[in-house]
Every structure is written in C-alpha cells, then in structure tokens.
Amino acid sequence: MDPTRAGASPLLVTVLLFPGVRLLDVTGPIEVFTAADGFGGRYRIRTVSADGREVTTSAGTRIGADLAAAEATDTSDVLVVPGGPGWERLIKDDALLDLVRTLHARSRRTASVCTGAFLLAAAGLLDGRRATTHWRQARDLALRFPAVRVEPDALFVRDGAVMTSAGVSAGIDLSLALVEEHFGGETARSVAKDLVVFMQRPGGQSQFSVRARAPRTRQDALRRALDAVVQDPGGEHTLTAMARRAGLSPRHTARLFHDELGTTPARYVEQVRVEAAQALLESGDDPLPAVARRTGFGSPESLRRAFARHLSTTPGAYRARFRTTGTAGQAPEQRAS
The missing domain is CATH 1.10.10.60 (Homeodomain-like)
Known part of the structure; x- marks a missing residue:
C-alpha cells in the first residue's frame, strides 16, 4: 500500500475507549496523527467504545465515542489500544477483551500505549511476541503472561503487526514511527517539530538515561x-x-x-x-x-x-x-x- 499515491484514501486510525482509560494515552496518538494531516499525511481518526457512549477517563474527564465498536466493521489501518491505571481490573473484563480481539482482527496494525499491553496480552495477542510497557509494570507483565517476551526498558517494540509502547510519551514516539512508515521521514519530522517533541527516539532506545x-x-x-x-x-x-x-x-x-x-x-x-x-x-x-x-x-x-x-x-x-x-x-x- 502506498498512501501517498494520487487519490489514495486516508488511513483509518481507530482508538478504543473504555471507562478508566488514561486520557493522554488516547490524546497523544490522536494529536500526532491529526497533526500529520498538515504536513502531507492523510489520516481519518475515529474513537469507539463498547456501546458508542462517552467514557470517563482516569482523570475524570469525559471523552465522546464516534460509534459503537460493533458498528466499526470496516478495516482499520491502525488500532490504538490505550491503557489505564486500573489495568488489573481491565484484564478481567471478558467483554472488553473480546472487543480488543474483534477490533484487532479488523485491523492491519494494532498498537498499544503503556498498560494497554496488558489488554493485548490478556486477549492472547502477545503470545510468543516481544513487547514492552511502562517500566513500573514490566515485571508484572512478564510474570502474569509468561508467553510474552517482555523488553522492560524499550520505548516501543514492534513484532509483526503488533506494536507496544512504554509510557505516555512513548505512545507519541510509536505514533511518529507509524507516520514515518506511512508518509516518510520528512512528514514525521515536521509533526515532531510542530508538537515540540523529539523525533529521534527509536523504539530500540532505553526508557532511561x-x-x-x-x-x-x-x-x-x-x-x-x-x-x-x-x-x-x-x-x-x-x-x-x-x-x-x-x-x-x-x-x-x-x-x-x-x-x-x-x-x-x-x-x-x-x-x-x-x-x-x-x-x-x-x-x-x-x-x-x-x-x-x-x-x-x-x-x-x-x-x-x-x-x-x-x-x-x-x-x-x-x-x-x-x-x-x-x-x-x-x-x-x-x-x-
């Protein structure tokens, strides 16, 4: 697929919402993809929740969903699965995990932010894959899901069609990497400058100095x-x-x-x-x-x-x-x- 060709449709990014989601896990990637549209990128962003209703984030802020997940039947180019501080509760939510599996099956690429990796792991989508999450939860991810090869200090990790990232800012790094993959380095660098963030943070870098x-x-x-x-x-x-x-x-x-x-x-x-x-x-x-x-x-x-x-x-x-x-x-x- 070459999205830069004349007449190409915008790439579809679907962002999953659920009660207790971390606000910046959602808005960070959305800002990157939205900003890319001003520098040669072409994205269409939509948010989905289980029932199509707004959700309350862990910060107490409410976010509206564009549609119910069951209505999102077309194929997404990127599915973003954010995390939340209540990940221990979330990984026991069978309905939410089924939703993650369904949306993943309809997506060309699935990317998690921070503790969103726990949702992917609990849904069985990280079995046999390399993955990362916030450094504070990396040990928990490895212990709870031994089939996942956890890289505890990477900013983000890609294994096949699945990408996982560390904390909030690493979700921005991951999104910039996708913009670069889709529309080239110049577009990604322009987005990074526009958002006043660093472009040069490859996924293989450590989370720490x-x-x-x-x-x-x-x-x-x-x-x-x-x-x-x-x-x-x-x-x-x-x-x-x-x-x-x-x-x-x-x-x-x-x-x-x-x-x-x-x-x-x-x-x-x-x-x-x-x-x-x-x-x-x-x-x-x-x-x-x-x-x-x-x-x-x-x-x-x-x-x-x-x-x-x-x-x-x-x-x-x-x-x-x-x-x-x-x-x-x-x-x-x-x-x-």
Missing part, C-alpha cells in the same frame, strides 16, 4: 560529580578531576562509586559518553571523528571499542539502524507482517 538508571545516592558530593559528567560528556572526567569537583579524595570517590552505584568512575563516564554519542549519531551528520571528539572519546577507534563493549555494534551500524524511528526502511510487505 544512564543518569536516570543510576541508583539514587544520598551523597551530595557524588551527585555533583555525576551531574557534571552528564552536563559535559566531552569534558575532563578523570578520577582526579571528579574527586576535585566533589571535594573528596580520589580513593573516597572511587569507594562511593562502588558502594552507592555498583560501578567504577571510569565505567560510569564511558556509559554516559556512549549515550551522548548515540544521540549525536541519531540526530546529526557529524563524521565519526567529530562525534568522538565531542563526546570525550578522542578518536573514532576509541569510540568503536566503547560501542562494541556496551552495544555490541559499531557507531556506523548504529547510525544506519537508528537514524530514523526504526520502521521507514522496511519494505511494504515487511511493514504489514
């Missing part, structure tokens, strides 16, 4: 040292320099890294620098020597060795894979699988 993943420390001196590395990855971050900023001895600084973070100063610095290099490779055209210099590695060879250690790939291969949101380079038959 190195600094965010680090255990919380009670040591103010250590926090200052950590933050200095993140703020300027290309700066001087030897153990001596970090100890000087923290106002501690090098030996004491190294001990704090071990006791508080379970790592060494050198490893922490390298992890931050790798992450900074990833961001540059995803979003710019700087040659590898410039990327290595700006992120503190000094030379492309040092950068390559670090990527091999942490990511099991090369900077060039990483750039080729993650320069887009991750779906635009696939052949049409792969996209529809």
